[in-house]
Amino acid sequence: MHNLAIELHLKGFNVTGSDDEIYEPSLSRLAAYNLLPGSMGWYPEKITTSLDAVILGMHAREDNPELAKARELGIKVYSYPEYIFEHSQNKQRVVIAGSHGKTTITSMILHVLKFNNRLFDYLVGAQLEGFDNMVKLSKNAPLIVIEGDEYFTSPLDKTPKFMHYQPHMVLISGIAWDHFNVFPTWESYVKQFELLADSIPKAGAIIFDETDNMLEVIGRKGRADVAAIPYAAHPSKISEGKTVLLAEGGKEFPVLVFGEHNMKNVSGAKAVCERLGIADDAFYNAISTFKGASKRLELLGSNATVNIYRDFAHAPSKVEATANAVQEQFPNRELIACAELHTFSSLNKAFLKQYRRKLDAADIAVVYYNPETIEHKRLEPLSEEDIRTAFKRDDLHVFTDSDKLAAFLLSHNWENRNLLLMSSGTFGGLNLQTLKEDILK
Missing domain, CATH: 3.40.50 (Rossmann fold)
Incomplete structure (x- = not known):
């Protein structure tokens, strides 16, 4: 807003x-x-x-x-998405949706379009280098790229936001049920994405992650005169701790992002850009300079033997993908991964089991939650044992005090270890700048 x-x-x-x-x-x-x-x-x-x-x-x-x-x-009262649509009725509308990856994919597309001097409007959910604002509306741009989520439109309208944009092209990055408070059943959650796919007009396109079983069904459903474009992880290799894209003709393009989920994000972004007329070389030259969206595997600091990352991951699928990405990128370093349970879903005892084994990639796994947040959200209290049982990890370290969490992290020898901090919150006001400086000393 x-x-x-x-x-x-x-x-x-x-x-x-x-x-x-x-x-x-x-x-x-x-x-x-x-x-x-x-x-x-x-x-x-x-x-x-x-x-x-x-x-x-x-x-x-x-x-x-x-x-x-x-x-x-x-x-006249507009909801946010209704107002965005009002300003884009005469534009080509591209919506990036999905349970995970939509912010990064949208950011990748915006970066490539700007790198190639294209004129476009946009709405994205994170601050992006080279963009002053997260919303751009103009009269002249023939195109708008919108990060569209499945949450309710407004207190007066329980329609998912992305339905109001009436897109000509939709990318759906994956479906993982992580909005227990909004969609109480898996079936009701999946239905929203099916409705979005079914809304695509003739001559439109749906681009989807074919490795997602449910999305594969939705994406390949027959729709008259709608192009169905599947994608999977872009071919890549890791060389000396750096990820390199492997393109056709034996070409190689080093990139600054990593992890299988980001290789899927690259493929999805490329498929959209191709439909928008961006040639392969133009895409690869641009994506090689993409540094990532704010708080998405963001490198807070590093030295010769330690990297410290912050990520917005909070839902089970995101926690798993992000931890796996750091572990695979640095197989010779131990990984200490900290996840904060902060959202309504993550703090709900009935939903907590969705985190089963999601931190298995970490050598040392940590979970933080604030009992006051649980009380504020009027949820049933959680115990440390509830969380260990849900994550299915007996050696899980559980903290409810941010000072004790910081002390625990600083008690380790950080030689050849990476730290991953995953949260949509603040770990109870943990001073990340001070923590980073103390670790890197």
Whole structure:
């Protein structure tokens, strides 16, 4: 939402907004453009007939007083995806979806398009080097690339966001049930992606990971005049700790990303770019310079014998793929992998078993969770034994105190060891900069 506010401000709109809490980096970025509200909270008097429209975020509840006032006055209320569609009706719309990898694939596509001087609009879920904002809307761009998720559109609309974009081309990166709070059954979760695939118009295309059993079924379902384009991991090799793409004609292209999941991401991005008219050499030359999206296997620091990575991984499939990637990239180093249970699903006792053996790639496996977060989400309390049983790992180290977690990590000899920190949270406010400096001393 804050990126959309900044983009509309830069386009010359008079933008105001309300919220009851604003965190970093939204806080600083809004302040830099003088877009922060004067005070936190909801003020119906702000809503007047002078407004052209109201854009409703997921954080505002159905009984929000400002929303009620807007509806009373008959002011047009858009959800976030409805507003994006409003600005892209006359553009070619490409949506990148899937349970995992969609941010990285979208970022790869944006990087390749920019590298090759293409004109395009976009919406992506992470900060990307070379892009000032995470949303771009313009009049002239013939194309928009959208990271589309399956979460509800707004408090008033339980439709998945990606359905509102009405895409001409869809990539689905994989289906792994990790939204227990939104979709209580596997079947209800899979159905959303089937609906998305079925919505593709004639002359459109669906690009899908053929190694995903469920997606293989959805992707190859007969749809009249819709191209079905499967992909798998791009051929590659690891040479002296670096990943190299193996292209046709014996060509080799070193890249800065690694892991089987990222080789799939490269293939998916390439398939989309090919449909957009990007030649193979143009793609490879661009992807060789792609450094990754923020918090996606992001290298926090390193020395001759240690690498420290941060990753947004929190769902079971993401935790497994990310840990495996680091272990395979550095087979001669021990891996200490830390995962934070932070989301509603990950802290739900009924869902916790989905993490079974997901940290097996780590030599030393660590899980952190904050009991206060469980209480805040009104979930059943968890014990350390519950977590060890769920992960199916007796030697799992479990922490509920960030200071004790830091002390545990610093107690190790870091010669020939890598650290992987996986979370959509902050490990209870753990100072990663200080931790990094102490480890690399």
